[in-house]
Amino acid sequence: MNAAAADAGIVVVGASLAGLRGAEALRRNGYAGRLTIVGDEPHRPYDRPPLSKHVLSGELAPNATELPELLALDADWRLGHAAVALDRAARTIRLGDGTDLAYERLLIATGAQARPWPDAAGGGLANIFTLRGRDDAARLRTALAETPRRVLIVGAGLIGCEAVSCCRDLGLPVTLVDPNPTPLARSLGTWVGGVIAECLRDAGATFHAGAQVLRFEGDAAGRVVRAHLADGRAVEADLVIVALGATRETGWLSGAGLMADAGGVTCDGACRVLGADGTPCPDIYAAGDVARWPNPFYGGRLMSVEHWGNAVAQAAHAACNMLAPAGAQQVYRHLPAFWSSQFGINIKAVGLTEGADAVAIVQGSRASRRFLAVYGRAGRSIAAVSFDQARWLPAYADAIAAGQAFPPIRDASDQGAFTPMAPGFPPARATSTHIEARHG
Amino acid sequence: MADDTLFSEVLDPANRADPYPIYARLRENPVSRQRDGSVVVSTHAAISSLIFDPRLSSEDLPPSRRPRTGNPLRDWLLNPIKNRIATAHRPLIFRDPPDHDTLRHAVMREFTVARVQALRQRIARDVDALIEGCVGRDEVCLVEDLSYPLPVAVICDMLGVPEADEPQFQAWATQLATALEPDARHDEASRHRTVAAFDAISGYMRALIREKRRRPTPDLLSALAAPGPGGKAVMGDFDLISTAILLLVAGHETTVNLITNGMLTLLRHPLELDRLRADPERAPRVIEELLRYEPPVHFRTRKALGTIEIAGRTIRKGTPVILLFAAANRDPARFDAPDRFDPDRDDNQHFGFGGGLHYCMGAPLARIEAEIALVALSRRLIAPRLLADPPPYRPGASLRGPENLGIGIDGIAPLPT
Numbered sequence: 001m002n003a004a005a006a007d008a009g010i011v012v013v014g015a016s017l018a019g020l021r022g023a024e025a026l027r028r029n030g031y032a033g034r035l036t037i038v039g040d041e042p043h044r045p046y047d048r049p050p051l052s053k054h055v056l057s058g059e060l061a062p063n064a065t066e067l068p069e070l071l072a073l074d075a076d077w078r079l080g081h082a083a084v085a086l087d088r089a090a091r092t093i094r095l096g097d098g099t100d101l102a103y104e105r106l107l108i109a110t111g112a113q114a115r116p117w118p119d120a121a122g123g124g125l126a127n128i129f130t131l132r133g134r135d136d137a138a139r140l141r142t143a144l145a146e147t148p149r150r151v152l153i154v155g156a157g158l159i160g161c162e163a164v165s166c167c168r169d170l171g172l173p174v175t176l177v178d179p180n181p182t183p184l185a186r187s188l189g190t191w192v193g194g195v196i197a198e199c200l201r202d203a204g205a206t207f208h209a210g211a212q213v214l215r216f217e218g219d220a221a222g223r224v225v226r227a228h229l230a231d232g233r234a235v236e237a238d239l240v241i242v243a244l245g246a247t248r249e250t251g252w253l254s255g256a257g258l259m260a261d262a263g264g265v266t267c268d269g270a271c272r273v274l275g276a277d278g279t280p281c282p283d284i285y286a287a288g289d290v291a292r293w294p295n296p297f298y299g300g301r302l303m304s305v306e307h308w309g310n311a312v313a314q315a316a317h318a319a320c321n322m323l324a325p326a327g328a329q330q331v332y333r334h335l336p337a338f339w340s341s342q343f344g345i346n347i348k349a350v351g352l353t354e355g356a357d358a359v360a361i362v363q364g365s366r367a368s369r370r371f372l373a374v375y376g377r378a379g380r381s382i383a384a385v386s387f388d389q390a391r392w393l394p395a396y397a398d399a400i401a402a403g404q405a406f407p408p409i410r411d412a413s414d415q416g417a418f419t420p421m422a423p424g425f426p427p428a429r430a431t432s433t434h435i436e437a438r439h440g
Numbered sequence: 441m442a443d444d445t446l447f448s449e450v451l452d453p454a455n456r457a458d459p460y461p462i463y464a465r466l467r468e469n470p471v472s473r474q475r476d477g478s479v480v481v482s483t484h485a486a487i488s489s490l491i492f493d494p495r496l497s498s499e500d501l502p503p504s505r506r507p508r509t510g511n512p513l514r515d516w517l518l519n520p521i522k523n524r525i526a527t528a529h530r531p532l533i534f535r536d537p538p539d540h541d542t543l544r545h546a547v548m549r550e551f552t553v554a555r556v557q558a559l560r561q562r563i564a565r566d567v568d569a570l571i572e573g574c575v576g577r578d579e580v581c582l583v584e585d586l587s588y589p590l591p592v593a594v595i596c597d598m599l600g601v602p603e604a605d606e607p608q609f610q611a612w613a614t615q616l617a618t619a620l621e622p623d624a625r626h627d628e629a630s631r632h633r634t635v636a637a638f639d640a641i642s643g644y645m646r647a648l649i650r651e652k653r654r655r656p657t658p659d660l661l662s663a664l665a666a667p668g669p670g671g672k673a674v675m676g677d678f679d680l681i682s683t684a685i686l687l688l689v690a691g692h693e694t695t696v697n698l699i700t701n702g703m704l705t706l707l708r709h710p711l712e713l714d715r716l717r718a719d720p721e722r723a724p725r726v727i728e729e730l731l732r733y734e735p736p737v738h739f740r741t742r743k744a745l746g747t748i749e750i751a752g753r754t755i756r757k758g759t760p761v762i763l764l765f766a767a768a769n770r771d772p773a774r775f776d777a778p779d780r781f782d783p784d785r786d787d788n789q790h791f792g793f794g795g796g797l798h799y800c801m802g803a804p805l806a807r808i809e810a811e812i813a814l815v816a817l818s819r820r821l822i823a824p825r826l827l828a829d830p831p832p833y834r835p836g837a838s839l840r841g842p843e844n845l846g847i848g849i850d851g852i853a854p855l856p857t
Binding site: 363364365368370391392394395409410411412413414 | 489492493494495496497499536537538541745746747757796797
């Protein structure tokens with residue numbers, strides 16, 4: 001290593017939750033060298049979960065979401081310009097303003113970006129929004145405050161459903177369109193998703209199930225006025241929220257000779273990024289949404305986990321490994337978990353529902369919309385979701401982590417009827433090459 | 441491992457003044473099986489895990505299991521309403537979800553921060569008047585002079601129970617509180633007294649609720665008795681009666697210990713008493729530390745609905761499980777120097793109000809009452825000193841506190857103007 005690189009210290013690319021918590025973990029674990037944090041947005045790290053909830057509803061100002069810095073970082077913040085290229089031979093990163101930044105070791109935490117609506121199908125029209133960043137939320141909030149005649153939300157995942165819930169709280173007419181039979185079908189299955197379908201109906205939102213938007217149509221001023229669906233129907237709407245998930249921010253790594261694509265940057269179990277030849281780079285790590293790693297909890301299958309808790313845990317873990325000698329790298333194990341709040345319900349989930357062949361209520365009842373359901377796969381408990389029953393979730397998370405039989409914990413106080421149901425997951429998307437755990 | 445008899449030492453009144461050395465020995469086995477078949481859980485980690493285990497039920501022994509006549513029909517006909525309250529409509533601390541949740545939500549909707557905060561001035565006036573009553577004396581008997589009458593007056597006011605009726609149900613409340621004490625629960629004669637007290641207080645509450653329906657007043661009981669948005673009562677009459685009894689008894693039997701234990705502890709740590717006197721803003725810290733160090737409720741009993749593996753031990757289905765909150769509060773694995781009274785500790789996740797879904801509903805009220813009382817006592821008692829240490833204790837091992845606390849004084853300072 002040359003002297004210049006050693007002086008360069010550690011560079012964290014990505015100034016969101018994973019980048020911040022990773023940088024803090026470096027300091028907490030005794031790293032006293034130079035620390036640089038690169039972020040494409042001009043903002044200090046902020047928290048995303050409130051954006052689709054309290055910020056949209058107007059209860060929280062977008063700039064009130066800044067994350068607390070848990071310790072003095074003494075870092076050089078390079079905000080407002082994204083990293084656009086990585087030169088591993090020169091050990092530099094090119095930033096959007098053309099400057100080069102040297103590094104000794106690198107933590108990649110560039111996260112993901114909202115999947116946009118294609119321009120060819122009307123994506124360029126005014127009043128079509130995606131929701132990923134704080135500025136997105138601020139623009140959307142302003143547009144919602146102008147009381148649109150009808151809001152159309154495309155995609156009934158967590159973000160889409162939270163947006164519907166907020167819009168109804170604001171009294172705005174809402175239509176939700178999704179190709180699946182119920183909301184949240186991909187993450188929770190149609191059996192549990194059916195509860196959210198009922199909530200949507202009770203809240204007065206319109207849900208077009210099994211429907212797909214083909215294109216948006218604008219008026220003379222270039223503002224969206226309606227959506228055309230694949231079945232020939234049209235939905236009049238003057239504000240559209242496109243909530244079709246996210247793609248990983250890996251474009252800047254093309255040509256760097258790393259295993260990276262739109263699905264993430266591939267790491268080994270210790271969060272070290274793999275070179276194109278499949279060997280881990282000793283000086284480049286990744287964490288958070290962008291990192292795809294073999295999770296020992298799932299037999300070492302490659303996965304990326306787009307959840308808040310993973311960003312925190314994986315960044316801290318990667319930071320530890322960055323400071324440890326090559327022989328002392330620890331494998332990262334993670335049981336995915338997420339939460340969402342919508343329609344007055346606090347949803348919390350642990351595990352991955354992927355591949356589940358059964359689901360059963362183990363606490364509470366579906367009718368009361370207060371329940372805890374466990375997903376099983378080949379007789380094992382693999383995931384649990386709680387609707388307003390989060391107090392019990394840790395007990396079930398332990399059972400899932402221990403790989404207990406399905407259903408687990410049979411003698412509970414508010415025992416639901418163990419009637420295993422088909423969870424109703426839609427067929428996997430042909431484009432899916434790996435598991436993605438999505439967060440809202 | 442051999443069954444333990446340590447918990448019987450906890451129950452032994454001879455150890456009431458200082459059960460903490462026994463708790464330390466109990467913590468050596470976080471889940472310790474007792475000779476009577478129950479298990480005692482005493483570490484912070486084990487209790488933290490169990491209070492969120494759905495296999496732990498609060499539908500332990502009913503608080504007042506009625507002596508049977510041997511004829512179920514006769515049992516039923518003799519006193520149907522009271523029977524149903526004692527069995528199917530027990531107070532919610534003895535209930536499990538989902539019924540527990542419904543009742544708790546109904547109470548919490550009315551037991552609001554606003555309602556509690558609105559009592560601040562009233563509590564301060566009461567405290568001043570009670571202390572004023574000691575003017576001219578050289579001794580304060582803290583329990584009868586302040587710790588007992590204050591929370592009773594406050595809960596009566598909040599619930600809407602005429603304070604004039606208080607002497608009537610004072611004995612009932614004390615008897616009903618023994619439902620938390622293992623000794624009393626296993627004692628036939630005490631159980632009969634509990635049943636009688638329950639019958640009497642049920643009748644009283646029933647009449648009072650009827651009156652609240654006829655002439656609603658701006659109190660908690662009127663609010664709970666009023667029809668909900670759909671015109672339907674938020675809870676049925678039997679649940680309403682048992683909930684009202686619970687709130688009344690809890691208001692009688694817990695905060696009294698917090699205030700008395702608090703003054704006792706401060707008098708044993710005069711420096712802390714001085715600091716509180718000089719800086720009343722310290723009160724919240726003092727109260728939190730008191731809740732850890734000398735909590736008003738030391739343990740609660742649950743029952744294992746299934747087999748639970750915890751801390752390397754197995755709790756078998758049907759086992760009574762004693763959650764020894766006060767021992768967890770002194771767990772050195774969780775707290776630095778746990779036996780030191782230190783209001784300045786920042787990490788203070790105590791079980792002073794229990795935990796999990798049965799976490800004390802009255803916590804905000806208890807905090808405010810203790811805060812106002814202790815600050816006032818620190819400022820107005822001149823040269824206070826303990827007349828007996830340890831003081832005599834009430835019988836309860838769970839609801840643990842001094843029977844009386846004699847404090848010698850050189851006078852009462854006038855109210856600051």
